[in-house]
Amino acid sequence: MPEHPTSDWTSQLRRGVLELCVLSLLRTRESYGYEIVTTLERFGPLAAGENTIYPLLRRLKTDRHLETFAVDSPTGPPRQYFRLTRIGRARLETLELEWTDMADAVARCLNEGVAS
């Protein structure tokens, strides 16, 4: 699946918010890597390739924000599901607050530019 065409600036911006989005997707239910990648593709500029999401999932697991559990599959190796840990849920809440502050500040800044 091709990535959403983006500028360099959008690419950097996306990289910063992907952690928040991945944690948020796992807020209410566990999921596995391929499903997370395909879900993000529905959100246009958030579409990041497997070569971005899989290393990020690994890092979130290493940082204990996510934990995994295996589900047997009849067609291949066990599927690896990801779910939020307590630390990951706290991280999600922190990032959400920071994102809300940032988005609000950017909106006010843009309005200031229009008004002046």
Next chain:
Amino acid sequence: MTEEHPRVRAYMSQFEATLRKHGLKEWADIARDLRSHIAEAIDYGKPIDAILDSFGPPEALARAYAVELLMDKPSGSRGAGLGRFLQLLGLLAAGGIATFVVVFALGSVGLGFALSGVMLIVIGAIEAMGVHLPHVQTADLPPLLIMALGPVFLALGWSAFWVLSKYAGFIAGVWRKAAPRGGQAVG
């Protein structure tokens, strides 16, 4: 469990070798993760060629893991921080000939000046005590001047290491910018 597709086997072999080259101790776990991701995509009906193409070259994917895991790891103790710095330098040096040259040139200059600085202080102190070391040429410089040159050399060595760390940070930043567009070998 079904037999692994030859192209997947070849890809995984290269991927695992590159992970090990980057010194990632958890390479076996990462490889197991990736096999799981491949199996998920196959279950979704995605062709194997398309799956591997979406990952990009195995070396680039392994490097993306290395950059992600090494860049964001908390440094912890001073020793762990130094180890991570050296690991990161190795990763960066493997990325291109220019970086390789810069890392080794600055590393050599830094190490040479830092060691010379220590030696100048020690030799100056010994000379100041009236002991003249055999085979040591001091160009008749006063012992105190020799000792005074020590910190200057140390500062030069430290500066080279500082520039090296800034360069490493810059290159890592470039890689991190490149990684989201993924799939292309960088460095």
